[in-house]
Amino acid sequence: MATRYDQKTKDEVVAYVQKYNEQKGRGGQSAAVKKWDLNPITIKSWLEKAGVETPGRGGRKKRKSGRGAKTAAAVAEVKTSGKARSGDKVSGTLQRMMAIQGEIASLEREFEKLKAKL
Numbered sequence: 169m170a171t172r173y174d175q176k177t178k179d180e181v182v183a184y185v186q187k188y189n190e191q192k193g194r195g196g197q198s199a200a201v202k203k204w205d206l207n208p209i210t211i212k213s214w215l216e217k218a219g220v221e222t223p224g225r226g227g228r229k230k231r232k233s234g235r236g237a238k239t240a241a242a243v244a245e246v247k248t249s250g251k252a253r254s255g256d257k258v259s260g261t262l263q264r265m266m267a268i269q270g271e272i273a274s275l276e277r278e279f280e281k282l283k284a285k286l
Contacts, residue, residue: 177204181211182218197222 181200188196197215201208215222 178214179218181206182214182220185211185215186220 181204184203185196185200188199197208197211200206200211212222
């Protein structure tokens, strides 16, 4: 059965997490989980309702490079393995995919620059 917490307890936990994060940079939510024996999702919802930033897993930055290089390697492998001779469609498709992925990477960089200006 779910436990209901009064607003005073919620405010105390939120304040504790904020103070902990100010002092140590991060880890306040985990420390509050241990101190009050609460569910981390519960604390996260209290922090969100209080307007405290909670990046979570969505806060990770995506890898900007690597895909184009992998695609280029795949094209090179197809060309050297002799498969390109038997099927120019495969080679052409891979080259088009490389061009599109390069364009996507360029657009992602442009988006990040614009987002940083906000």
